[in-house]
Amino acid sequence: MTIKTQLWQRTDASGELDNVIKEAAALLRNQQVVAFPTETVYGLGADATNEAAVRRIFEAKGRPSDNPLIVHVGERSQVDELVTRIPDVAEKLMDQFWPGPLTLVLPSNHKAAHNVTAGLDTVAIRMPSDPIALAILKETGLPLAAPSANRSGRPSPTDAEHVYQDLNGRIAGIVDGGPTGVGVESTVIDCTTEIPIILRPGGVTKEDVEQLIPRVIIDPALAGQTEHQPKSPGMKYTHYAPESPLWLIEGDDEFFRQQLEALKDEGQRVAVIASHELASQLNHEHVTACGSREHLAEVAGELYRALRHYKKTDIDVILCESFPEHGVGAAIMNRLRKAATQKIKQY
Numbered sequence: 013m014t015i016k017t018q019l020w021q022r023t024d025a026s027g028e029l030d031n032v033i034k035e036a037a038a039l040l041r042n043q044q045v046v047a048f049p050t051e052t053v054y055g056l057g058a059d060a061t062n063e064a065a066v067r068r069i070f071e072a073k074g075r076p077s078d079n080p081l082i083v084h085v086g087e088r089s090q091v092d093e094l095v096t097r098i099p100d101v102a103e104k105l106m107d108q109f110w111p112g113p114l115t116l117v118l119p120s121n122h123k124a125a126h127n128v129t130a131g132l133d134t135v136a137i138r139m140p141s142d143p144i145a146l147a148i149l150k151e152t153g154l155p156l157a158a159p160s161a162n163r164s165g166r167p168s169p170t171d172a173e174h175v176y177q178d179l180n181g182r183i184a185g186i187v188d189g190g191p192t193g194v195g196v197e198s199t200v201i202d203c204t205t206e207i208p209i210i211l212r213p214g215g216v217t218k219e220d221v222e223q224l225i226p227r228v229i230i231d232p233a234l235a236g237q238t239e240h241q242p243k244s245p246g247m248k249y250t251h252y253a254p255e256s257p258l259w260l261i262e263g264d265d266e267f268f269r270q271q272l273e274a275l276k277d278e279g280q281r282v283a284v285i286a287s288h289e290l291a292s293q294l295n296h297e298h299v300t301a302c303g304s305r306e307h308l309a310e311v312a313g314e315l316y317r318a319l320r321h322y323k324k325t326d327i328d329v330i331l332c333e334s335f336p337e338h339g340v341g342a343a344i345m346n347r348l349r350k351a352a353t354q355k356i357k358q359y
């Protein structure tokens with residue numbers, strides 16, 4: 013089934029932008045699905061209290077229905093309407109990091125539609141800081157369920173063009189607000205347990221959170237992914253996947269160069285995703301430099317664009333550098349591990 017997707021081009025004229033917000037909000041109130049920018053990645057929004065509207069998100073993305081969605085709010089009072097209680101730790105986190113790239117898992121009162129929470133007794137909520145996202149939320153007056161606006165399994169969209177590639181003809185509209193800033197999704201913290209648990213590393217770092225609350229732990233399931241193996245067999249990941257297989261290289265620059273040369277000698281068409289520092293040392297045609305090792309926020313901002321850059325018709329293997337895991341590096345490496353089909357570690 014194809015529907016007409018309205019594309020509101022990027023506009024700086026505030027009068028025009030007001031109209032765009034009104035039109036997008038009208039579609040959302042009418043149970044349609046509209047993509048809009050947030051400070052992390054583009055989101056695919058629908059009325060979180062309406063099961064039929066939310067179903068359209070799952071259909072458009074091809075998302076498995078057992079994976080719950082994040083509810084976005086424009087006002088703190090909307091949180092009270094969706095939960096049975098707000099633990100103290102959650103209040104603190106909201107005070108400090110909202111609006112911003114932090115999602116809190118809270119006990120649901122089941123006002124959010126059943127398919128938003130995938131039947132769980134908890135609901136994930138965040139208040140984005142992007143002005144367009146906030147304006148749309150306020151204009152609708154609704155809590156909006158909004159997963160990343162990509163086809164399921166693809167890298168998340170950091171530009172309206174990415175949303176268009178994945179979802180044109182499948183959703184009612186796309187609000188183009190230009191490239192997003194943070195580049196990786198929000199940090200998800202479960203606040204329903206005695207000690208809060210980071211379920212997904214993201215734009216707000218563990219170090220940031222630890223400044224505020226004494227104890228926070230990382231979901232053991234995430235720790236499992238950090239187990240270094242020399243060369244894990246091509247595991248079937250379906251997250252953040254570029255078109256061509258991605259090999260994640262852990263080692264020094266010389267090790268990286270050896271891997272690249274070996275593949276080239278085999279006649280493979282290789283592309284590279286690397287920091288400026290490494291990219292500038294490589295004498296190779298297909299290199300995407302994404303920020304500096306010293307400024308991981310730059311890398312986060314450019315990562316998904318880099319993962320979308322290469323087409324399978326041109327490239328057999330993408331080699332990607334590993335980044336330090338402090339700060340937002342934890343989110344970068346989490347996504348790269350999920351995107352990778354091979355991990356190659358230097359000994």
Ligand code: TXA
Pocket residue numbers: 050052053054055056079080081082113115117129132134135136140158159160161196197198199200211212
């Ligand atoms: O930055 C973001 O968070 C972006 C933008 C659009 O706001 N949204 C986003 O949504 O990344 P999505 O659906 O792609 O990721 C939602 C994540 C998933 O990992 C999901 O499993 C988790 O949040 N999640 C949602 N509800 C949950 C719940 N009740 N309990 C535990 N995890 C939950």
Ligand code: MG
Pocket residue numbers: 159160168
């Ligand atoms: Mg996603």
